[in-house]
Amino acid sequence: MSANKWLFRLLFSCIPLLMLGPVKAAPPNIIFVLSDDVAQGDLGCYGQKLIATPNLDRMAEQGTRYLSAYCGTTVCAPSRSSLITGLHSGHCPIRGNFEVPPEGQLPLPAEATTIAEVLKSAGYQTACVGKWGMGFFDTTGDPLKQGFDHFFGYNCQREAHSYFPRYLYNDHEKILLAGNDGKSIGKTYSQELIQEDAINWIRKHRSQPFFLFYALTLPHGRHEINDLGQYVNKPWSNSQKAYAAQVTRMDSDMGELMSTLKELGIAENTLVLFSGDNGSSFSTKSKMGSLFNQASNGLRGFKRGLYEGALRQAAIAWWPGTVPAGRVSDQPWAFWDILPTAAELAGFELKENERTDGKSLVAFLKGGEAPQRDYFYWELHEQKPIQACRFGKWKAVKNGPNAKVELYDLKSDPGESTDLSAKHPEKVQQAVQIMKQAHTPDKNWPLTEIPDFRKRSSKAAWKATRDRLKKASD
Structure with missing residues (x-):
């Protein structure tokens, strides 16, 4: 075939595509990794010298690190609820930890609009893996009633204090981990199962837009670990060794997650946001805070207060080719911005009754300025x-x-x-x-x-x- 005829056929074959206009890009996958109680000063990229976090440090090098990223508020349930609903804690239905029997927290109400419901409406598959803490399964706060297709882990915050639990949940099914009675102390380290479920779920949904809310329990107390690793011979207390090992275990699991995205060929179409759910858990005068020296990273206050050391948390965005690499920003944003950000990324227009307190961060994530607001x-x-x-x-x-x-x-x-x-x-x-x-x-x-x-x-x-x-x- 002559070169002219080959070129003519190529141009002719493209006419239908030109008539259809530009092909719309697939919406990105979104993974929000929420670490329970990690502080800025726990990570090498924020100045920590004693605890190894090579994968998160690399994530910051390849993405953007934030110095003024604010949590919803400074304890578990209301901070998560702010993230999930896009409402600050003056409007959010959950504004404190409030346990209700037989286990779990005060549930999200049925009328709450959640990020999972928004993304599900936009055609996403959705999952929550790790710790929920926003309502038991027979309440309106059931994660499977709040837009999630799949749940694995702890429903109850108090049960999540143990890393060797009696049981976990797979959707509504209680998975006994301590023998048939489910009462004695378990022998299974929960993070092993939680990480496995998260990775398997990503592999299963690799070919369709997905949203994963990966709510890690690490490094929240109790400070338990199945392997002290490189810290076993450190001249520290057992709790200090365990805490450092928990942070490093979290880091290695983040490394596996990002490696999995690259292996599957979907890293360039996946936004990964890593964050703590509040600032430091420790006073700088405490044994833990004084040893690691970076508990509040120079800021005043810690968990259960509202000074900056309690409100600002470690936060990193990673999206190869889209989020600028090596950027460090001190411009502020908050948890309630995540829902409108996800909606814009998914191409979903929020209805009047789905308004949030947040503002979309899409342009900011891509290298622009943070959105302006009154307060x-x-x-x-x-x-x-x-x-x-x-x-x-x-x-x-x-x-x-x-x-x-x-x-x-x-x-x-x-x-x-x-x-x-x-x-x-x-x-x-x-x-x-x-x-x-x-x-x-x-x-x-x-x-x-x-x-x-x-x-x-x-x-x-x-x-x-x-x-x-x-x-x-x-």
């Missing part, structure tokens, strides 16, 4: 209810219903060492208005005191809570 807001209902907000360079903290509003200049004082409230009363008043505006009243989460039904003083109180929730759902 960030947090509240937490553990002991006394506390509030905080960030607006521009200013950060305000109110440590209780009757506490004064503290004010800090994060640009010059990221460690929140100098309270400027007396010098800037107009900024204090602005913060008070933000706190008032951002809080939607909720009978479960009043800003005045802890309601009686949330006081976990007796089995009778638990039963009353359970009955109240059942009646409300009937």
